[in-house]
Amino acid sequence: MRVPWQKKNEFMDSFRKEIVPIIIDENMLKEAVMGQITDDEENLIVKTEGIHFNEVIHLSLGNRDIMMIAYMWDFTSLEDLYLAHNLIEKIEGLNHLFSLKCLDLSFNHIEKIEGLESLRKLEFLDLSNNRISVIENMDTLENLTEFCIENNVIRQMHNVLNLRKSKKLGTLKLSGNPVCEENEYKLFIVACLPNLMYLDDIVIDEDIKQEALKVKIVQNEMTSEAVHENDFVRFLNGCFPSGSMFKEDPEAETLHCVPEMAQVMDQFEKQIQELFTKIITLSLAEHNQREAERNSFNSVYTAAMGDYQKKTSETIQQHLQRMMEPLQESDSNPKKNITQPCNSLMEKETFVSQTEIMVKLGKISDLEVLKERINHCKNESSKISQSLMDMELLYVSQIADIIKMLDRTLTDMICNFGEIAEGIFTQCRDIEDEYYDKVRKVAVATLEKVAKEEVEMNMSGDVLMLFTDRDTVMDALDTGHANHLRIINDIETQLLAHFNAWKAKLIKGIQDKELLGNRIRLADSHEYVVHLREELEKIQM
Known part of the structure; x- marks a missing residue:
């Protein structure tokens, strides 16, 4: 039987009470890079010259009780960054990762989506199992194709409209959020994001798309831009x-x-x-x-x-x-x-x-x-x-x-x-x-x-x-x-x-x-x- 995410977090919190949170430093980064070197990647490091952070493509820093992201300046070629299962409370320190395509921040303590403005090449973003209540600050992620935000605390269905600028978004995972209990949740999402192909691991076929178009409230929201910060149509x-x-x-x-x-x-x-x-x-x-x-x-x-x-x-x-x-x-x-x-x-x-x-x-x-x-x-x-x-x-x-x-x-x-x-x-x-x-x-x-x-x-x-x-x-x-x-x-x-x-x-x-x-x-x-x-x-x- 699957344990609810809230209980998971409570369990992890109690388990980590004695653990001292740490901040990413240069020694940790060197250790992480050295730990993932293989024979096929000899050109990545020349021991006599030291580690070249600017040549690193993949970096895994999961399960390290990291509280703060820092010292990432030199990773200008980094494409994949794994930071899952840590104690991170704020998305920060990623400003110079211009080449980043995949970012995994699942199973952390994040409450707000922020600090992603520079990641314009980002294609995959995993924020599942955090404490996020609003989908926001993602306007620049126009190349995003897969977004995972399962098991958070998103309650407002119109939050999903903030993803419409990600025209390439094909996969969205929202299950485990309170919003999923809303009536016609699936139809609303599909109507808002017409390019979506998968929702919560379910294939969106033509029948679902046609059914979604019949939901009048969604059509009103889509055609008149009714749902945004001022809720203009409702005001009228x-x-x-x-x-x-x-x-x-x-x-x-x-x-x-x-x-x-x-x-x-x-x-x-x-x-x-x-x-x-x-x-x-x-x-x-x-x-x-x-x-x-x-x-x-x-x-x-x-x-x-x-x-x-x-x-x-x-x-x-x-x-x-x-x-x-x-x-x-x-x-x-x-x-x-x-x-x-x-x-x-x-x-x-x-x-x-x-x-x-x-x-x-x-x-x-x-x-x-x-x-x-x-x-x-x-x-x-x-x-x-x-x-x-x-x-x-x-x-x-x-x-x-x-x-x-x-x-x-x-x-x-x-x-x-x-x-x-x-x-x-x-x-x-x-x-x-x-x-x-x-x-x-x-x-x-x-x-x-x-x-x-x-x-x-x-x-x-x-x-x-x-x-x-x-x-x-x-x-x-x-x-x-x-x-x-x-x-x-x-x-x-x-x-x-x-x-x-x-x-x-x-x-x-x-x-x-x-x-x-x-x-x-x-x-x-x-x-x-x-x-x-x-x-x-x-x-x-």
Whole structure:
């Protein structure tokens, strides 16, 4: 019998109470790489030269009680990373793994999907048996083909919509999450992700796809982009009055029993509903245009980030090349070309890693030469720090301009929408005024007939009773008129306020995310340079 995942985690937690969590360090990485070397991979390591992290393709670090991911800078060629069955609480330290295709973080303590923005080549991602409640921050994973997130705590079905940008996603494993208990769960997922071929190890055949298309709620979600952070369609449904405009009007049912009055009331409601439908259609079109603009921004943003990451990697490599250059000179002539600049990274056929530099420095027996070489490397490390800072400032300025452009574009769109909507709401108020004049005339005429006892024989007792009191009739009409104008004005205010609030929240969210990203990148760069200098200090001791 399979043990529920919650009990598994509780068991593992109690089992590991006495175990001290550890952080990935360089010694662990060396040990892991050495442990997986085979005779067929002799070119991966040259014992006299040390381990070349930049040439490692596969790396397994499972079952090691790792709490934090770190020291992964040099693994630029890494394609497969196995970190399952650890104590990892946060996805981090993967920023430089640009070649990564497979990442296994199953059976950890992760609560949030994050830190994957740089992994644009990722094809397989396993986050099963963690503590994740939201599928998020996966917009850049456009090459993802298989995603495993079984046995987590995902409850909201619309979370799956966040996977739609992964157009190549063919396999999804969600079983063991509370969301799987929802009605028509399978059909909803299939309709949301039309390219999916396997769901929870079940083949999605044509019959399932056809059945999924019949689920109306899914079709609405898919065609109108209804489910996203602001739930726009649900907002519209709640914004406009359901049922009759006369729902809150006093004596409305009784007034509708007067034939002439009923005709005026029905015509008014039809006209108002037509205009409301026009506003809803306009709002949906505006919403879709704003979504398209946001998607366009995301594409530009992603391209800028990709270019920044590429240039960052090239810049670091250029400085490492400069560090390596004097170390390739003969020890008999140590001062030759120590400061000679190396060619551009694009002109180099080889890739220099930090480990290679440390190995070569460790071979220098002459202390004066060693000191000179280390000082040269320290100067280059300082230049790395400055270069990365300059690039970060340039990138931040570029992103700020992109965000400002999005802000201006959305502001213009909302202003244009506001002008058109204002005209339609003005028509609504004009129709209400016309209706009010007509019903007052019908009411006056009916009051006179009742007073003269010239009413039709089929007029009910409630109508006769109402029209014996002029003040009650006129008060009811006045209150109805005020109700209708209030509803129209409230909808107009609420709709425009919603658009502006959406824009403000979107821009602030992007700015906050970028600010956090800036801090993380600066901390990452600082940590890299500090680590590099610490390694140089160790050799000098």
